[in-house]
Amino acid sequence: MAVSLEEAVKVVPTPRQLAWQEMEFYAFIHFGMNTFTGRQWGLGDEDPQLFNPTAYHAAQWVESCRLAGMTGVILTCKHHDGFCLWPSAYTDHSVKSSTWQDGQGDVVRDVAEACREQGLKFGVYVSPWDRHEPSYGDSPRYNTYFQNQLRELLTNYGEIFCVWFDGACGEGPNGKMQVYDWEAAYRIIRELQPSAVINICGPDVRWCGNEAGHTRESEWSVVPDARWNIEEIESESQQEDDGTFSQKINAETEDLGSRSVLAEANRMIWYPAEVDVSIRPQWFYDPVDDDKVKTVDELIDLYESTVGGNSALLLNIPPDQRGLIHETDARYLREFGQWLRATYGQDLAEGANVWASQTRDTSVDAGNLTDGRSDTYWCPQEGMEQAELVIDLGTETTFDRIVLKEYIQSGQRIERFQLAFKQGDEWVYLYEGTVVGYKKICSFQQTKARYIQLKVTESRINPILSSFGVYCSR
Incomplete structure (x- = not known):
């Protein structure tokens, strides 16, 4: 056991990982049933009629991201409550059962099109955990359901740069834990969207280990292959909707790739880090957070410690109940983007x-x-x-x-x-x-x-x- 320095430097990114790394800074958009219930984790029993944004404008979301200097958007197409932001053929628990846009709306389509029009890449978050679907916990049945929905998202909305799987996993209605068929999901993604990276519960991009924006002093992209362990990722992910997880930092895993780690490893892999953090204390919009939005100075510090610390920054921006990015968030993002372009727009060493x-x-x-x-x-x-x-x-x-x-x-x-x-x-x-x-x-x-x-x-x-x-x- 031990990986030599010669072996370690031969570990390099795949073309899809390299293209993802060059994106550097992109958005999470948490929007859905929770936006209208005041919850962060829905129970799955919510009435679809509750979903009714009154001034919805997906292009405004994407514009806020673009003006901030972001390169892409990942939309929470389905969160743990199972409510789908697209009219899925496999469940009625979706926008098609709401009165919003007379049941003809499709948030996934709108955000994907706005991204294409404004030059940003589009990605999808789809929760493996589904608290509404009756088949959840009956592993073969639910895996088929999940794979069918995955195919919908990967075939109907153009090119996808990322499929984001989190590690939250609870019991189904039958009291059983669902056993996910990850390999089948990966095969579908590679077949339908071969350029897409698979993040967190996936082989391409690693979760940094917290949602507080904390970064390591030394962030290695070359780490032991044991870091890609779905069960460990799930165990380290949020377990309860208690509102405190986003502030927790696990200091036990500060060193992932030093020479001492090489000495104990069997094999190293290229598994770079992504830092996911919200511009507000919570992931879904809550009006109580309107005075707690990260300031421009806080965004600068966050950007330079993450993107400038060998990670990618996935910054969450939650639209409000109107279906708009709140004015405060939009202003800070715009001002941050102005600072970013003014500071890094001219390399004083170019041609030196x-x-x-x-x-x-x-x-x-x-x-x-x-x-x-x-x-x-x-x-x-x-x-x-x-x-x-x-x-x-x-x-x-x-x-x-x-x-x-x-x-x-x-x-x-x-x-x-x-x-x-x-x-x-x-x-x-x-x-x-x-x-x-x-x-x-x-x-x-x-x-x-x-x-x-x-x-x-x-x-x-x-x-x-x-x-x-x-x-x-x-």
Whole structure:
């Protein structure tokens, strides 16, 4: 037992995982029966007539996400109460049984079309747990039901970038626990939407382990294959609708991929992290939370710690009973998007000269770090676990953020690094970090300098960097 460094760096993302990673920041939309009952977990016995948004406008939801700088939307097509936001042929517990839009409405269709029109990708959340469906707990019957609904969602609404399965699992009406046929569900997804990632209870994207927005100091994408364990994911997921789970942090799993973990592992897999967190204290809209929306400053901190910490950020934005994103949420999202574009819209190091301690060959020139491309990289020769770079910005420049990106097509390698700037003849400490992965945002007090130094002090075999960006917040 033990995985060598050589074996660890050969673990790389699939094309679908790489495309997902490049999305970085996208939305959860929790909307459904719970929006109108004041619950977070419905019981499944709710009257479909309760679903009646009075000013519903799906395009406004997507616009709020787009203006915030998001790249996609995942809609809760069916939550635990079993109520379907599309007119499923397999149950009457859906929008077709409401008076809303005379029973002809389809929220899934509307959001999918709005995403296409506004250039965002569309994904689906469908709860495996169903508190309404009578066959739940009769495993073969319910698995057929669930698979039929999955096929509806994956064939009628265009391209899907993500299928999101959570780990909530309760007893059925017969008092039995449902045994899900995950492998059959995965086969259906791969058949109908081969580019879609399967998140959380799935093989492509890993849950970060909490809903509080907490991120690890070192977030490894290369983790032991034991992390993909459906029973463990379910056991760590929310068990009761008590309103406290979203604030809990499990500190027992801070280290998922260090050398000490490699020494105890049998096999490592590429299983990157997604951080799911709500802009409000709860997942579904509740008017009592109108004064508890995350501020722009809180959104900035959240974005930079997650997207800038080798994770993707899945930010939940719950529409209200009108069927609109509340004015406060929409304003903060818009203002955050403005900040995001102002801060990261111009790379102050683009085209800058770069000197490196050593390169492997002329095809991986250090200038690749500032060429603005994601398909080029720099690396020293194999065996050089430490390396040094100097970026020449050409003139004294004010900055407060440096963004590093590894060329993850060649694995995750950097374990520790330091940044410094030149003041006279001296190098002055700026920042110290651990892993980089897909993206690492390093923020610090505004600094003015021409030369910036990067020292990779620990890496696996040799570091392979794709990008070195320099920015200044506005």
